[in-house]
Amino acid sequence: MSAAEAADGAGPGRGAPDRAEPDRGEPIEDFRTLGAKLRNWGRWGADDERGTTNLITPERLIAAGRLIRQGKIFDLGIPLDGNGPQTGAFRINPVHLMSATGAEQPFPSGFRYADDYLFLPLQAGSQWDALAHVFYDDQLYNGFPAGAVTVAGAGRCSIDGQAAGIAGRAVLLDIAALHGVEWLAAGTAITPDDLDAARRRQGGVAVGPGDILLVRTGWRRKFLQERDPAAFMAGEPGLGQACCAWLRERDVAAVGCDNWALEVLPFEPGGVFMGIHMVLIRDMGMTLGEMLDLEALAADCEADGVWEFFLSAPPLKVTGGVGSPVNPLAIK
Template sequence: MSANNISISQILKEAPKNWGRWGAEDELGAVNYLDQIQVLRGIASVQSGRVFTLGCPIARKEGDPVWPGRSQPGHHMTQDHGTYCCGKLQPLGAGLEYADDVIYMAVQGSTQFDALGHVWYDDQVYNGFDANTTIDGMEKCSIMPIAEHGVVGRGILLDVARFKGKKNLDKGEEITLEDLLATAKAQGVTIEKRDILLIRTGWLSVFYNQGSSAFYEGDFNEPGLTYTPELVQWFYDMEIPAFGTDTIANEQTVSCRTGTALPLHGALLRNLGVSFNEINWLEDLAEDCANDNQYTFLYAAAPLKIVQGTGAPVNPVVIK
């Protein structure tokens, strides 16, 4: 199927939607599923108290994994001891000195959450709001509703790369619904309704272990899920509130099924209101899960409260 003769609207014509499910003014989407019961279900998964943070380092001198075309985060000191040594600043009372710095980055230039209005088609964002509401700031479906609510519940790691016997999946390799279910079965864990999914491909380890040239070489095409009617119906039926991966876009860059770019952003983010948590470091968590065979945990994340933002950085916390 060629991207030249089919539109995303045609591809997703029969796909389910959650528009109106939580009212005509809803901007939170499937995170509405994460009520107090889901938080307590996540807490009930905690056994050892071990903590893992999933955020990637920001503004490394060697560079960070970002979507092609986005600028690298820039970190700069605005004052430090040298500022005092050269006489540009004088110490505060009693000789107190301090350092300060700034960072310039795309709000989606590191581990982050997408706002529900980040991607759209047919001039409508999630819940049917007009795409004109994105002009000069997200008036509707910005990152703020997700940031204010938080994303907390029972998380489950699906280590697809390990299940397939690979350090990392290949460029553009598809993860099917059957792969997700088979991975869970091999791990001895059951995916339950309203679980927050973390799907490991091993792809970010290519960037950190082999360098940016290996990560970006040729046509950029990450491995991952892609649109099929069965997969999207499963997300809908299972009431999945959010999912994260160790890739930049949480899905195949170019779908091997449709030939189009990022169709799941349309099917899941725009139509179902499923939150996308992208660019997660999952290697340490995956190693620990393989060692103790515990693949469920409390997942807690709160993106920064960027007013009218299309997304926001986050450092998700997993407690096993």
């Protein structure tokens, strides 16, 4: 099944029993109009290729370090193996091959070694979208020409521009728990009201300038329980378009989710395919994280009532890459 089919709600998994039926809501604003209102082009200079991660200032990073109080580490990355959620129609799951096992090696000292390879789309598992990943009307973030992306890679806004690291204060908002379900249904659009209600439920935790926001829909739990890649990819709950302005108003530095495309699919009435990607990445310059495993972290936050933590999530330094695998660590 293709991504386009998923956006239209076709493919395996549609109509299967799920948690919480979605409210399709009212038609939304044209994404180009919204993007023009929220645009960050030129905010950090005409040559900027980092976008909203510029909001993670040294002062905010130092303050974020003070959130480490218990020494607990939560690994938010999903395994890079053949058991992931990719169906092969759009992307494949990672393929791990051994190139040496030590068998029949000739070293006289008794020394032996093992070596291996990993073949994968850079966005096959937990990953960051680079600012070159999505564009429209022949322009990338900050007005760079879309032609800067060629078969040789991204000459502008590539993921290695974020290689100094995406790290800082992060906040988890658990929308599935807010609604009392294991996971939200595909097509459920998360609204600003949901985000604010989750904050209130979670002790009024603040989301502000330079923060990294993580949003739990329960979609990872769905996959772990069902082990059905087709159902996982057939659609998803996710951010609705109105959340773009909510993120911009709070100067959030980056946003990540436990689904495969961050935004709600099928898209909202009046919306377009990947319209939220286009506003967040191309217009706002926001780096997006997808397919995160938030289950253990959410359970711990629920238990101790602490929903803020230090997050370290640097991408791989892939020259010209438009995305990167990531193994984010939440540290409390």
